[in-house]
Amino acid sequence: MLHLNGCSAGAAALRLAKDLAENARGARVLVTCVELTLVSFRGPDRPHTVHCQATFGDGAGAAIVGADAVxxxxxxxxxxxxxxIPRTEHVITMRLTEPGLDGNSDVRQLAPLAADNIEKCLADALRPIGLENGGGAVEWNDFFWVVHPGSSLxxxxxxxxLGLKEGKLASSRRVLREYGNMLGSTLIFVLEEERRRMVEEGDGAxxxxxxxxxxxxxxxxxxxHNPYGRKKN
Known part of the structure:
Protein backbone atom coordinates (compact mmCIF):
# COMPACT_ATOMS: atom_id res chain seq x y z
CA MET A 1 0.00 0.00 0.00
CA LEU A 2 1.30 3.44 -0.95
CA HIS A 3 -0.31 6.41 0.80
CA LEU A 4 0.34 10.17 0.79
CA ASN A 5 2.54 9.95 -2.32
CA GLY A 6 0.29 12.38 -4.13
CA CYS A 7 0.75 12.76 -7.87
CA SER A 8 3.87 10.56 -7.94
CA ALA A 9 2.01 7.53 -6.53
CA GLY A 10 1.16 6.04 -9.93
CA ALA A 11 4.77 6.10 -11.11
CA ALA A 12 6.01 4.83 -7.73
CA ALA A 13 3.53 1.95 -7.81
CA LEU A 14 4.61 0.90 -11.31
CA ARG A 15 8.27 1.10 -10.28
CA LEU A 16 7.59 -1.12 -7.26
CA ALA A 17 5.58 -3.57 -9.38
CA LYS A 18 8.50 -3.78 -11.82
CA ASP A 19 10.84 -4.75 -8.97
CA LEU A 20 8.40 -7.32 -7.59
CA ALA A 21 7.81 -8.94 -10.98
CA GLU A 22 11.50 -9.13 -11.85
CA ASN A 23 12.22 -10.91 -8.57
CA ALA A 24 9.38 -13.44 -8.84
CA ARG A 25 9.67 -15.35 -12.09
CA GLY A 26 6.31 -15.83 -13.80
CA ALA A 27 4.50 -13.43 -11.44
CA ARG A 28 1.88 -10.94 -12.53
CA VAL A 29 1.47 -7.84 -10.35
CA LEU A 30 -1.84 -5.97 -10.31
CA VAL A 31 -1.36 -2.22 -9.78
CA THR A 32 -4.46 -0.26 -8.79
CA CYS A 33 -4.49 3.50 -8.22
CA VAL A 34 -7.53 5.11 -6.60
CA GLU A 35 -7.82 8.79 -5.72
CA LEU A 36 -10.80 10.45 -3.99
CA THR A 37 -10.01 14.14 -3.62
CA LEU A 38 -13.52 14.83 -2.36
CA VAL A 39 -12.55 13.48 1.06
CA SER A 40 -10.19 16.46 1.49
CA PHE A 41 -13.00 19.04 1.30
CA ARG A 42 -13.36 20.87 4.59
CA GLY A 43 -15.34 24.08 4.24
CA PRO A 44 -14.77 27.74 5.15
CA ASP A 45 -12.21 26.91 7.86
CA ARG A 46 -9.93 25.45 5.15
CA PRO A 47 -10.35 27.83 2.19
CA HIS A 48 -7.48 26.29 0.21
CA THR A 49 -9.48 23.07 -0.15
CA VAL A 50 -11.90 24.91 -2.45
CA HIS A 51 -8.97 25.48 -4.84
CA CYS A 52 -8.07 21.79 -4.58
CA GLN A 53 -11.61 20.73 -5.47
CA ALA A 54 -11.51 22.97 -8.54
CA THR A 55 -8.11 21.67 -9.66
CA PHE A 56 -8.19 17.96 -8.84
CA GLY A 57 -10.54 15.15 -9.78
CA ASP A 58 -11.41 11.64 -8.62
CA GLY A 59 -10.14 8.71 -10.66
CA ALA A 60 -9.15 5.06 -10.64
CA GLY A 61 -6.92 3.06 -12.96
CA ALA A 62 -5.16 -0.29 -13.08
CA ALA A 63 -2.35 -2.06 -14.90
CA ILE A 64 -0.86 -5.57 -14.92
CA VAL A 65 2.92 -5.84 -14.72
CA GLY A 66 5.00 -8.93 -15.41
CA ALA A 67 8.53 -9.99 -16.29
CA ASP A 68 9.34 -12.48 -19.07
CA ALA A 69 5.68 -12.21 -19.95
CA VAL A 70 4.13 -14.45 -22.59
CA ILE A 85 14.87 17.90 -4.90
CA PRO A 86 16.48 19.46 -1.79
CA ARG A 87 14.68 22.14 0.25
CA THR A 88 11.34 21.73 -1.54
CA GLU A 89 9.24 20.11 1.18
CA HIS A 90 7.02 23.23 1.33
CA VAL A 91 6.09 23.13 -2.38
CA ILE A 92 3.72 20.13 -2.15
CA THR A 93 2.43 19.01 1.24
CA MET A 94 0.22 16.06 2.19
CA ARG A 95 -0.50 15.21 5.80
CA LEU A 96 -3.03 13.52 8.03
CA THR A 97 -4.62 15.97 10.47
CA GLU A 98 -7.39 15.66 13.05
CA PRO A 99 -10.09 16.64 10.51
CA GLY A 100 -8.62 14.22 7.94
CA LEU A 101 -6.35 14.38 4.91
CA ASP A 102 -5.01 17.86 4.21
CA GLY A 103 -2.45 19.34 1.83
CA ASN A 104 -1.55 22.14 -0.49
CA SER A 105 0.66 22.94 -3.49
CA ASP A 106 2.41 26.09 -4.66
CA VAL A 107 1.91 25.99 -8.42
CA ARG A 108 3.99 29.12 -8.97
CA GLN A 109 7.07 27.35 -7.55
CA LEU A 110 6.17 23.88 -8.77
CA ALA A 111 6.17 24.60 -12.52
CA PRO A 112 9.72 26.03 -12.72
CA LEU A 113 11.02 23.39 -10.29
CA ALA A 114 9.80 20.59 -12.55
CA ALA A 115 11.27 22.26 -15.64
CA ASP A 116 14.60 23.20 -14.04
CA ASN A 117 15.31 19.65 -12.82
CA ILE A 118 13.86 17.58 -15.63
CA GLU A 119 16.98 17.37 -17.81
CA LYS A 120 19.15 16.01 -14.99
CA CYS A 121 16.48 13.43 -14.09
CA LEU A 122 16.25 12.37 -17.72
CA ALA A 123 20.03 12.06 -18.01
CA ASP A 124 20.20 9.93 -14.84
CA ALA A 125 17.56 7.56 -16.23
CA LEU A 126 18.84 7.37 -19.81
CA ARG A 127 22.61 7.22 -19.30
CA PRO A 128 22.73 3.68 -17.83
CA ILE A 129 21.03 2.24 -20.92
CA GLY A 130 22.97 4.31 -23.46
CA LEU A 131 20.22 6.68 -24.54
CA GLU A 132 21.73 10.02 -23.63
CA ASN A 133 20.36 13.09 -25.36
CA GLY A 134 22.52 15.10 -27.75
CA GLY A 135 25.83 14.32 -29.43
CA GLY A 136 24.19 12.30 -32.17
CA ALA A 137 22.20 10.17 -29.73
CA VAL A 138 18.42 10.13 -29.38
CA GLU A 139 16.87 13.62 -29.28
CA TRP A 140 14.00 14.56 -27.00
CA ASN A 141 11.55 14.69 -29.90
CA ASP A 142 12.47 11.10 -30.83
CA PHE A 143 10.76 9.90 -27.63
CA PHE A 144 7.11 9.44 -26.82
CA TRP A 145 6.11 11.13 -23.55
CA VAL A 146 3.91 10.03 -20.65
CA VAL A 147 4.08 12.98 -18.26
CA HIS A 148 1.91 13.58 -15.23
CA PRO A 149 -0.18 16.66 -16.11
CA GLY A 150 -0.08 18.47 -12.78
CA SER A 151 -1.18 21.63 -14.59
CA SER A 152 -1.00 23.13 -18.06
CA LEU A 153 1.68 25.51 -16.74
CA LEU A 162 13.13 20.36 -23.72
CA GLY A 163 12.19 22.03 -26.99
CA LEU A 164 9.39 19.54 -27.60
CA LYS A 165 7.33 19.84 -30.75
CA GLU A 166 3.63 20.59 -30.56
CA GLY A 167 1.69 17.42 -29.83
CA LYS A 168 4.44 15.58 -27.94
CA LEU A 169 2.52 16.06 -24.69
CA ALA A 170 -0.89 15.63 -26.32
CA SER A 171 -1.80 12.60 -24.19
CA SER A 172 -1.08 14.46 -20.97
CA ARG A 173 -2.99 17.52 -22.13
CA ARG A 174 -6.05 15.54 -23.18
CA VAL A 175 -6.27 13.69 -19.87
CA LEU A 176 -5.89 16.97 -17.94
CA ARG A 177 -8.56 18.64 -20.07
CA GLU A 178 -11.11 15.82 -19.80
CA TYR A 179 -10.52 14.48 -16.28
CA GLY A 180 -8.40 17.01 -14.37
CA ASN A 181 -5.46 16.13 -12.17
CA MET A 182 -6.40 12.80 -10.54
CA LEU A 183 -3.19 12.61 -8.51
CA GLY A 184 -1.52 9.18 -8.68
CA SER A 185 -4.10 7.57 -10.95
CA THR A 186 -3.57 10.19 -13.68
CA LEU A 187 -0.50 8.47 -15.15
CA ILE A 188 -2.53 5.30 -15.76
CA PHE A 189 -4.94 7.41 -17.82
CA VAL A 190 -2.06 9.04 -19.72
CA LEU A 191 -0.52 5.62 -20.46
CA GLU A 192 -3.83 4.42 -21.88
CA GLU A 193 -4.24 7.59 -23.94
CA GLU A 194 -0.71 7.24 -25.33
CA ARG A 195 -1.44 3.60 -26.23
CA ARG A 196 -4.59 4.73 -28.04
CA ARG A 197 -2.69 7.39 -29.97
CA MET A 198 -0.07 4.87 -31.03
CA VAL A 199 -2.72 2.52 -32.37
CA GLU A 200 -5.13 5.03 -33.93
CA GLU A 201 -2.86 7.91 -34.91
CA GLY A 202 0.42 6.16 -35.65
CA ASP A 203 2.53 7.95 -33.02
CA GLY A 204 4.76 4.91 -32.59
CA ALA A 205 8.21 5.96 -31.37
CA HIS A 225 10.18 0.81 -24.60
CA ASN A 226 7.50 0.27 -27.22
CA PRO A 227 8.24 -3.23 -28.59
CA TYR A 228 6.23 -2.48 -31.73
CA GLY A 229 7.50 1.06 -32.33
CA ARG A 230 9.49 2.38 -35.22
CA LYS A 231 13.24 2.14 -34.72
CA LYS A 232 15.49 5.18 -35.20
CA ASN A 233 17.92 4.75 -38.09
Whole structure:
Protein backbone atom coordinates (compact mmCIF):
# COMPACT_ATOMS: atom_id res chain seq x y z
CA MET A 1 0.00 0.00 0.00
CA LEU A 2 1.30 3.44 -0.95
CA HIS A 3 -0.31 6.41 0.80
CA LEU A 4 0.34 10.17 0.79
CA ASN A 5 2.54 9.95 -2.32
CA GLY A 6 0.29 12.38 -4.13
CA CYS A 7 0.75 12.76 -7.87
CA SER A 8 3.87 10.56 -7.94
CA ALA A 9 2.01 7.53 -6.53
CA GLY A 10 1.16 6.04 -9.93
CA ALA A 11 4.77 6.10 -11.11
CA ALA A 12 6.01 4.83 -7.73
CA ALA A 13 3.53 1.95 -7.81
CA LEU A 14 4.61 0.90 -11.31
CA ARG A 15 8.27 1.10 -10.28
CA LEU A 16 7.59 -1.12 -7.26
CA ALA A 17 5.58 -3.57 -9.38
CA LYS A 18 8.50 -3.78 -11.82
CA ASP A 19 10.84 -4.75 -8.97
CA LEU A 20 8.40 -7.32 -7.59
CA ALA A 21 7.81 -8.94 -10.98
CA GLU A 22 11.50 -9.13 -11.85
CA ASN A 23 12.22 -10.91 -8.57
CA ALA A 24 9.38 -13.44 -8.84
CA ARG A 25 9.67 -15.35 -12.09
CA GLY A 26 6.31 -15.83 -13.80
CA ALA A 27 4.50 -13.43 -11.44
CA ARG A 28 1.88 -10.94 -12.53
CA VAL A 29 1.47 -7.84 -10.35
CA LEU A 30 -1.84 -5.97 -10.31
CA VAL A 31 -1.36 -2.22 -9.78
CA THR A 32 -4.46 -0.26 -8.79
CA CYS A 33 -4.49 3.50 -8.22
CA VAL A 34 -7.53 5.11 -6.60
CA GLU A 35 -7.82 8.79 -5.72
CA LEU A 36 -10.80 10.45 -3.99
CA THR A 37 -10.01 14.14 -3.62
CA LEU A 38 -13.52 14.83 -2.36
CA VAL A 39 -12.55 13.48 1.06
CA SER A 40 -10.19 16.46 1.49
CA PHE A 41 -13.00 19.04 1.30
CA ARG A 42 -13.36 20.87 4.59
CA GLY A 43 -15.34 24.08 4.24
CA PRO A 44 -14.77 27.74 5.15
CA ASP A 45 -12.21 26.91 7.86
CA ARG A 46 -9.93 25.45 5.15
CA PRO A 47 -10.35 27.83 2.19
CA HIS A 48 -7.48 26.29 0.21
CA THR A 49 -9.48 23.07 -0.15
CA VAL A 50 -11.90 24.91 -2.45
CA HIS A 51 -8.97 25.48 -4.84
CA CYS A 52 -8.07 21.79 -4.58
CA GLN A 53 -11.61 20.73 -5.47
CA ALA A 54 -11.51 22.97 -8.54
CA THR A 55 -8.11 21.67 -9.66
CA PHE A 56 -8.19 17.96 -8.84
CA GLY A 57 -10.54 15.15 -9.78
CA ASP A 58 -11.41 11.64 -8.62
CA GLY A 59 -10.14 8.71 -10.66
CA ALA A 60 -9.15 5.06 -10.64
CA GLY A 61 -6.92 3.06 -12.96
CA ALA A 62 -5.16 -0.29 -13.08
CA ALA A 63 -2.35 -2.06 -14.90
CA ILE A 64 -0.86 -5.57 -14.92
CA VAL A 65 2.92 -5.84 -14.72
CA GLY A 66 5.00 -8.93 -15.41
CA ALA A 67 8.53 -9.99 -16.29
CA ASP A 68 9.34 -12.48 -19.07
CA ALA A 69 5.68 -12.21 -19.95
CA VAL A 70 4.13 -14.45 -22.59
CA UNK A 71 1.27 -11.98 -23.10
CA UNK A 72 1.49 -9.19 -25.63
CA UNK A 73 3.08 -6.29 -23.71
CA UNK A 74 1.95 -2.71 -24.32
CA UNK A 75 4.98 -0.98 -22.80
CA UNK A 76 8.21 -2.36 -21.40
CA UNK A 77 9.55 -0.63 -18.27
CA UNK A 78 13.31 -0.57 -18.83
CA UNK A 79 14.87 1.59 -16.11
CA UNK A 80 13.57 3.79 -13.29
CA UNK A 81 14.98 6.50 -11.04
CA UNK A 82 13.64 8.66 -8.24
CA UNK A 83 14.94 12.12 -7.34
CA UNK A 84 14.15 14.21 -4.27
CA ILE A 85 14.87 17.90 -4.90
CA PRO A 86 16.48 19.46 -1.79
CA ARG A 87 14.68 22.14 0.25
CA THR A 88 11.34 21.73 -1.54
CA GLU A 89 9.24 20.11 1.18
CA HIS A 90 7.02 23.23 1.33
CA VAL A 91 6.09 23.13 -2.38
CA ILE A 92 3.72 20.13 -2.15
CA THR A 93 2.43 19.01 1.24
CA MET A 94 0.22 16.06 2.19
CA ARG A 95 -0.50 15.21 5.80
CA LEU A 96 -3.03 13.52 8.03
CA THR A 97 -4.62 15.97 10.47
CA GLU A 98 -7.39 15.66 13.05
CA PRO A 99 -10.09 16.64 10.51
CA GLY A 100 -8.62 14.22 7.94
CA LEU A 101 -6.35 14.38 4.91
CA ASP A 102 -5.01 17.86 4.21
CA GLY A 103 -2.45 19.34 1.83
CA ASN A 104 -1.55 22.14 -0.49
CA SER A 105 0.66 22.94 -3.49
CA ASP A 106 2.41 26.09 -4.66
CA VAL A 107 1.91 25.99 -8.42
CA ARG A 108 3.99 29.12 -8.97
CA GLN A 109 7.07 27.35 -7.55
CA LEU A 110 6.17 23.88 -8.77
CA ALA A 111 6.17 24.60 -12.52
CA PRO A 112 9.72 26.03 -12.72
CA LEU A 113 11.02 23.39 -10.29
CA ALA A 114 9.80 20.59 -12.55
CA ALA A 115 11.27 22.26 -15.64
CA ASP A 116 14.60 23.20 -14.04
CA ASN A 117 15.31 19.65 -12.82
CA ILE A 118 13.86 17.58 -15.63
CA GLU A 119 16.98 17.37 -17.81
CA LYS A 120 19.15 16.01 -14.99
CA CYS A 121 16.48 13.43 -14.09
CA LEU A 122 16.25 12.37 -17.72
CA ALA A 123 20.03 12.06 -18.01
CA ASP A 124 20.20 9.93 -14.84
CA ALA A 125 17.56 7.56 -16.23
CA LEU A 126 18.84 7.37 -19.81
CA ARG A 127 22.61 7.22 -19.30
CA PRO A 128 22.73 3.68 -17.83
CA ILE A 129 21.03 2.24 -20.92
CA GLY A 130 22.97 4.31 -23.46
CA LEU A 131 20.22 6.68 -24.54
CA GLU A 132 21.73 10.02 -23.63
CA ASN A 133 20.36 13.09 -25.36
CA GLY A 134 22.52 15.10 -27.75
CA GLY A 135 25.83 14.32 -29.43
CA GLY A 136 24.19 12.30 -32.17
CA ALA A 137 22.20 10.17 -29.73
CA VAL A 138 18.42 10.13 -29.38
CA GLU A 139 16.87 13.62 -29.28
CA TRP A 140 14.00 14.56 -27.00
CA ASN A 141 11.55 14.69 -29.90
CA ASP A 142 12.47 11.10 -30.83
CA PHE A 143 10.76 9.90 -27.63
CA PHE A 144 7.11 9.44 -26.82
CA TRP A 145 6.11 11.13 -23.55
CA VAL A 146 3.91 10.03 -20.65
CA VAL A 147 4.08 12.98 -18.26
CA HIS A 148 1.91 13.58 -15.23
CA PRO A 149 -0.18 16.66 -16.11
CA GLY A 150 -0.08 18.47 -12.78
CA SER A 151 -1.18 21.63 -14.59
CA SER A 152 -1.00 23.13 -18.06
CA LEU A 153 1.68 25.51 -16.74
CA UNK A 154 3.94 22.57 -15.81
CA UNK A 155 3.48 21.03 -19.26
CA UNK A 156 4.20 24.37 -20.93
CA UNK A 157 7.46 24.75 -18.99
CA UNK A 158 8.57 21.20 -19.80
CA UNK A 159 7.87 21.74 -23.51
CA UNK A 160 9.89 24.95 -23.44
CA UNK A 161 12.92 23.52 -21.61
CA LEU A 162 13.13 20.36 -23.72
CA GLY A 163 12.19 22.03 -26.99
CA LEU A 164 9.39 19.54 -27.60
CA LYS A 165 7.33 19.84 -30.75
CA GLU A 166 3.63 20.59 -30.56
CA GLY A 167 1.69 17.42 -29.83
CA LYS A 168 4.44 15.58 -27.94
CA LEU A 169 2.52 16.06 -24.69
CA ALA A 170 -0.89 15.63 -26.32
CA SER A 171 -1.80 12.60 -24.19
CA SER A 172 -1.08 14.46 -20.97
CA ARG A 173 -2.99 17.52 -22.13
CA ARG A 174 -6.05 15.54 -23.18
CA VAL A 175 -6.27 13.69 -19.87
CA LEU A 176 -5.89 16.97 -17.94
CA ARG A 177 -8.56 18.64 -20.07
CA GLU A 178 -11.11 15.82 -19.80
CA TYR A 179 -10.52 14.48 -16.28
CA GLY A 180 -8.40 17.01 -14.37
CA ASN A 181 -5.46 16.13 -12.17
CA MET A 182 -6.40 12.80 -10.54
CA LEU A 183 -3.19 12.61 -8.51
CA GLY A 184 -1.52 9.18 -8.68
CA SER A 185 -4.10 7.57 -10.95
CA THR A 186 -3.57 10.19 -13.68
CA LEU A 187 -0.50 8.47 -15.15
CA ILE A 188 -2.53 5.30 -15.76
CA PHE A 189 -4.94 7.41 -17.82
CA VAL A 190 -2.06 9.04 -19.72
CA LEU A 191 -0.52 5.62 -20.46
CA GLU A 192 -3.83 4.42 -21.88
CA GLU A 193 -4.24 7.59 -23.94
CA GLU A 194 -0.71 7.24 -25.33
CA ARG A 195 -1.44 3.60 -26.23
CA ARG A 196 -4.59 4.73 -28.04
CA ARG A 197 -2.69 7.39 -29.97
CA MET A 198 -0.07 4.87 -31.03
CA VAL A 199 -2.72 2.52 -32.37
CA GLU A 200 -5.13 5.03 -33.93
CA GLU A 201 -2.86 7.91 -34.91
CA GLY A 202 0.42 6.16 -35.65
CA ASP A 203 2.53 7.95 -33.02
CA GLY A 204 4.76 4.91 -32.59
CA ALA A 205 8.21 5.96 -31.37
CA UNK A 206 10.34 3.09 -30.05
CA UNK A 207 11.51 4.76 -26.81
CA UNK A 208 9.58 6.85 -24.31
CA UNK A 209 9.77 8.47 -20.91
CA UNK A 210 7.23 8.42 -18.10
CA UNK A 211 7.47 11.07 -15.38
CA UNK A 212 5.53 11.64 -12.17
CA UNK A 213 5.78 14.54 -9.73
CA UNK A 214 4.85 14.43 -6.07
CA UNK A 215 5.40 15.61 -2.51
CA UNK A 216 8.95 16.16 -1.52
CA UNK A 217 9.37 17.59 -4.26
CA UNK A 218 9.82 14.14 -5.84
CA UNK A 219 10.37 13.33 -9.52
CA UNK A 220 9.83 9.74 -10.66
CA UNK A 221 11.37 8.95 -14.05
CA UNK A 222 10.98 5.72 -16.01
CA UNK A 223 12.32 4.78 -19.44
CA UNK A 224 9.70 2.96 -21.52
CA HIS A 225 10.18 0.81 -24.60
CA ASN A 226 7.50 0.27 -27.22
CA PRO A 227 8.24 -3.23 -28.59
CA TYR A 228 6.23 -2.48 -31.73
CA GLY A 229 7.50 1.06 -32.33
CA ARG A 230 9.49 2.38 -35.22
CA LYS A 231 13.24 2.14 -34.72
CA LYS A 232 15.49 5.18 -35.20
CA ASN A 233 17.92 4.75 -38.09
Missing amino acids: ERPIFEMVFATQAL ILDNIERV EWGVMMGFGPGFTIETMVL
